[in-house]
Amino acid sequence: MATDRTPTPSRSPLANWTTRRWLRVGVTVSLAVLAVLGGVGVWTLSRAATITDELVNRRSPALNSAVRLETALVNQETGIRGYGLSGEEVFLQPYREGLTQEKAAVGELRRLLPDTGRERGDLGTVLAKAEAWQGDIAKPVAAAPPGDAVPQAAQRAADGKAAFDALRAAMDAQQDHLLQARVAAVDDLDGATRLRDGVLATIAVLIVLLAALVFEGLRRGITVPLARLGADARQVAGGTFTHEVAATGPADLRRLGDDVDAMRRRLLDELAFTERARRQLDEQAAELRRSNSELEQFAYVASHDLQEPLRKVSSFTQLLQRRYAGQLDARADQYIGFAVDGANRMQVLINDLLNFSRVGRVHNEHRAVDLGTVVDQTVDALSVAIEESGTTVVHDPLPTIVGDTTQLGILWQNLISNAVKFRHPDRTPEIRIEAAREGERWRFAVSDNGIGIAPEFAEKVFVIFQRLHTKEAYPGSGIGLAMCKKIVEFHGGTITIDPDHSPGTRFVFTLAAGKPAEPEAEAVAETSAAGAGRAGARS
The missing domain is CATH 3.30.565.10 (Histidine kinase-like ATPase, C-terminal domain)
Known part of the structure; x- marks a missing residue:
């Protein structure tokens, strides 16, 4: 008999989800989480790259250009001072090179510095003081003939020193501000690097956790139910047909388990029917053996007990036919012929029946x-x-x-x-x-x-x-x-x-x-x- 199934308790809506739906939802959530993590990782990498670009391509080159601008102006001051002391034009060479260097450094600073802000203001202050020193001191001395350059330089020495000191102070302030901005950029880069490394480490940990969750979900939702179903099926296949097949896992796996259990119950019913049929066949076989035994006994009787009196009937009727043939009337001869023919046919029939029964x-x-x-x-x-x-x-x-x-x-x-x-x-x-x-x-x-x-x-x-x-x-x-x-x-x-x-x-x-x-x-x-x-x- 098939085992009775216990009533199925009420299940949550998630219990009706199939394996395909669980996989679809799991893959969607995993892709969403990976997309968010990827976006955060891209943002941290982009931020670190932006700060690195700011530091490498703007802050450091701007500070270097400010230093080159200072060098160019110092060279100009050195050349003017030498020409004013000696009156020899050879000292004007550093001044002219300084002008060229100043022009290149100013162009680089203007490209690197923003259009507004403190760095742009510092550049304007430096250029204004440089133009004031150049207009009041450097250009007049450089334009004076060698003979007039020395008295003119001596006459303006105090004013020139004060103007260049003011220019030097402006350049120092500019460089200090650029240096502070570079240090701040370095700090930002360090922070962005730490943030990037932390985010990437977090992403790696979350990916590992997500993989573990996916593996555990597959194990609990698919692998374990399939293994349990396989074990139950093997136990039933081994002959324990009364063992109930457990239906666990997603809805489709539970339906599969129910189908396997239904097949088990059907097999159990068929086996019970087959057992009943086998018992009936055994009973019929026993009855058939008994009947065959009786038939064999009948065959023996037919071959021995019936043959003997039949032979006597046949022999005596033939004897009557031979001895009294023609002595009785025609009807008596006909009756005797019928008896002889019937006895002979009966003997042939019995022999044929015996031969038929002996087959097999x-x-x-x-x-x-x-x-x-x-x-x-x-x-x-x-x-x-x-x-x-x-x-x-x-x-x-x-x-x-x-x-x-x-x-x-x-x-x-x-x-x-x-x-x-x-x-x-x-x-x-x-x-x-x-x-x-x-x-x-x-x-x-x-x-x-x-x-x-x-x-x-x-x-x-x-x-x-x-x-x-x-x-x-x-x-x-x-x-x-x-x-x-x-x-x-x-x-x-x-x-x-x-x-x-x-x-x-x-x-x-x-x-x-x-x-x-x-x-x-x-x-x-x-x-x-x-x-x-x-x-x-x-x-």
């Missing part, structure tokens, strides 16, 4: 049988009827198969004798036997040109005691073809009538093409058959 029971020795030899022996046994009727018998080369020699001899004797018996009066009887291999079987055909069998009687002729003609027209008990059918089926084949054959009848039957039994097996079969025969004789 008494004659059951499977060994290699040369069918060509069997057919030749059958033709020799029927040689008188064959010669009297003028029948021609031809056959293909016949194989050797595994079967019972006696039964196969009866098979061929019935088929050939029927072909001779039911010959057509207007045709010379011809019998042809064909054989062909079809896989694991041999296919045989016995054809004649006799009176034939109507298609509607193709099945009826194989039923015991079924006759198509009266005993006066064709003698016989109606058991021959039924015995042929029983012999063929005992050897694992089938027998039919070819409805398309004309004229006459064509019987088609198959026999298994087995291997000959081993000598030991044949000896055991012979011993068993002999024992069965002795037991039947003693019963």
Whole structure:
């Protein structure tokens, strides 16, 4: 009996999610988290790159340009001072180079510094003081002839020193501010680097945690339920059909578990039905064995107890017929003839029934049988009827198969004798036997040109005691073809009538093409058959 299923408790809405939906949601959430983490990582990297670009491409070059501007102005002051002290024009060379250097440094600063702010204001202050010093001191002294340059420089020495000191102070302030901005940029870069490293480390940790969550989710949601379902299925497959298959996990896996459990319950029901059927078959087999035993007893009685009084009846009626023939009236002779004929037919019928009952029971020795030899022996046994009727018998080369020699001899004797018996009066009887291999079987055909069998009687002729003609027209008990059918089926084949054959009848039957039994097996079969025969004789 199938086990009762416990009622399923109410489940949350998430319990109705299938594996596909869990995977879809899990992948979506994972991608969203990875997208956020990626965005944060890109932002930190971009910020660090921006600060690095600010420091490398603006702050540091601006400070360097301010230093070069200071150097250029100092060179100018040195050149003017030397020219004013000596009056030699060679000292104006540093002044002119300083002008060129000043122009390049100012252009670089203007490119690097923002348009507004303290750095741009410092640049303006430096340039204003430089222009004031150059306009009041440097340009007049440099433009004076060598002879006038010295007195003029001496006359303006105090003013020149004060103006250049003011310029130097402005440049120092500018450089201090640029240096502070560079230090601040370095601090920002350090902070951005630490933030980047922290964010990347956090992203790595979150990715590891996400991977762990995904793995654990797959393990709990898919791997473990599938493993449990597989274990339950293997336990059921091992023969424990009462073991209930647990349904866990997502909705589709639970449905799969329920289907497997339903299949288990169906198998359990089928096994219970099969067990009941087996018990019934055992009972029927026991009844069949009992019935066969009774039939064997009946066969023994028929072959011994019934044969003896039948022989007495037949003998005395024949004796009456011989002794009093012609001494009584015609009606008495007719009655005695009826009695003799009935006794003879009864004896033939009993012998045929005994032969029919022995098929598969008494004659059951499977060994290699040369069918060509069997057919030749059958033709020799029927040689008188064959010669009297003028029948021609031809056959293909016949194989050797595994079967019972006696039964196969009866098979061929019935088929050939029927072909001779039911010959057509207007045709010379011809019998042809064909054989062909079809896989694991041999296919045989016995054809004649006799009176034939109507298609509607193709099945009826194989039923015991079924006759198509009266005993006066064709003698016989109606058991021959039924015995042929029983012999063929005992050897694992089938027998039919070819409805398309004309004229006459064509019987088609198959026999298994087995291997000959081993000598030991044949000896055991012979011993068993002999024992069965002795037991039947003693019963």
